[in-house]
Amino acid sequence: MIETDIVIIGAGPTGLFAVFEAGLLQMKCHIIDALPQPGGQLAELYPKKPIFDIPGYPEVLAGDLVANLMEQIKQFQPGFTLGETAETIEKLEDGTFIVTTKEGTKHKAKAVAIAGGLGTFEPRKPALKDIEFYELEDRGVDYFVKDPEKYRDKNIVIAGGGDSALDWSIFLSNVAKSVTLVHRRNEFRGALDSVEKVKELKDAGKIKLVTPAEVVGFNGSERVTAVDIEVNGARMKTECDYFIPLFGLTPKLGPIANWGLEIEKNAIKVNNALDYQTNVEGIYAIGDVNTYPGKLKLILCGFHEATLMCQSVYNRINPGKRYVLKYTTVSGVDGFDGTRKEAEKAVVKSID
Amino acid sequence: MPQDVNIKITDRNGVTHEVLAPTDMNMNLMELIRSYELAEEGTLGICGGMAMCASCQVYVLNDVVPIDRNPDEEAMLDEAYHVQPNSRLGCQIPITENLEGLEVQIAPEQ
Secondary structure: OEEEEEEEEOOOHHHHHHHHHHHHOOOOEEEEEOOOOOOOHHHHOOOOOEEOOEOOEOOEEHHHHHHHHHHHHHHHOOEEEEOOOEEEEEEOOOOOEEEEEOOOOEEEEEEEEEOOOOOEEEEOOOOOOOHHHHOOOOOOEOOOOOOHHHHOOOEEEEEOOOHHHHHHHHHHOOOOOEEEEEOOOOOOOOOHHHHHHHHHHHHOOOOEEEOOEEEEEEEOOOOOOEEEEEEOOEEEEEEOOEEEEOOOEEEEOHHHHHOOOOEEOOEEEOEOOOOOEOOOOOEEEOHHHEEOOOOOOOHHHHHHHHHHHHHHHHHHHOOOOOOOOOOHHHHOEEOOOOOEEOOOOOOOOOOO | OOOOEEEEEEOOOOOEEEEEEOOOOOOEHHHHHHHOOOOOOOOOOOOOOOOOOOOOEEEEOOOOOOOOOOHHHHHHHHHOOOOOOOEEEHHHOEOOHHHOOOEEEEOOOO
16 A cells, blocks of 8 residues: 555646645655656647746746656655556545555545546547457557557557657657558658658668558457558558557546546536635645636646645644745755755855 | 627537627637537537647538638548538637638537
8 A cells, every 4th residue: 555645646737746845845745647657638648839828938848847847846756656547535534545546556645636637538449349358458459558668579550640659659669579550641740850750760661651541450369469451442461469559538537526526517626715625625626627716727727726735735634733834945945855955055255 | 999700609419509709819619619618618629729639629510611621630630530521620710700600510529
C-alpha cells in the first residue's frame, strides 16, 4: 500500500503544481494518472503547440510547460502511479482515504485532490472484428506505449496519422525489429519535424510506410501473428508481434462519476468560496474537472485552485497548528530530498 | 459597428434554436454553440478548438457557408464517425458577417 498525505488524481498541470504548493507546507503527494506519462492533455493532445496565457510566459510549448513543472516539483519527490485509472475510493473511520486503481494498486492518503481535467483518456478503438480478444493479456494489441522495451526486436505495426503515431514510429524504429506505419491517407498531420523525420527513416528503410491503407483484420489463434492490411482494395498480410492503433483519445469522466460526488455539467461541484472541497469532506476537485459559478477552464485558474486546496488540506491534517503564508523568495524552498533553493544573499559593501 | 448575425442551430435532440452571434469577438461556431449551452457541457469542443477531436462536428444545412474544409479539418473528419458530405467542424468556422442566415445541425456524439 502506498501511503502519502495527498493523493492527486491526474498528472496535468494543475495536479503537478499542487505537489509544489503541498511541498511548501511539508505535505507529500502521490499522483495517479491513466496515461503512461505526466502532463495530461498537454502531453497527450498538444505537446508541440504553444500556450500564450501562462502568466510570465509570453509563449510556452505545452510539452515545455510540463517539463518545467516536473523540474519545479522534483525536490518534493512526488510518487507516481502512471498508466492506471483510479477506480474506487473508500473513506475510513479516521477520515483517511484509500484510492484503488483498476489495476489494483492501493493508495492511502489523508486527503484526495481530483485534478482529472476532462476525465480519463480512453483510446479510440478501430472497429475491427475480435479486437476485444487481442487487446487483453498481451495478445498483441496495445493502445499505449507504456514500456518501449517490450517491443525490442519485435515486429510492430502502428496505425494512425497524427503526432503520436509519427513520434512512436520514430522512437520504436530504433528499438523494434521492424516498424510498419499504416495510415488511411497519404498526408500525415503532425509537427513538421516529426513528419520530416518519418520521411527520412522511410527513405533509410527503417520505417515501412503503407498508405493510403487500413488494418482490416487479425491473424493468430492465441495472439496476433499478423494483420491484414487493405491497400487500394487489395489485401496483404503483414506479420507482426504487436499492432498499436493510435487514433487519438476521448476523455470520459469515468469511475469518478460514481464516487458520490455532486456532479453538474459533467464536472464536480466544489466550494469555491473557500477551498475547492467537494460535498465529501476531504475530497477536493481542482482544475478543469470542477465547476462553480463563474468557473473558467484555464491552466492559470487550476494553479490558483491547487494552492488554496493545499492550505485547506494543511488545516485538515494539522488542526489548530499555526502557520503563516511564506514567500519563496524570502524563505527559499526546502526539498524533501535535502536540497535547498534560496535567494542569493545581498552584499553589504560600500561603493568607493 | 459590427453586425450580429442570425444562425439557426439544431441541437442533438432535434430542437432548433435561432441565436444571435457576435462577429467582433473572434468566435467560431463551436464556441457559439457552447456559449448558448446547446450541447451538454463536456460533449462538444473537447479539444478546445484545435480540430483534434471532431466533437463539434456539424452538418451544414444551407449554402451560406461553403463546404470547403481546411486540411486539418479534412484529416480529422477522415477519422471521425457520422461524417456526411456536408460535415464541418464548428471550431473551424469563424463567425463573420457573411454567416447571416446559416443553418446547421449538431452531429451525434463521437
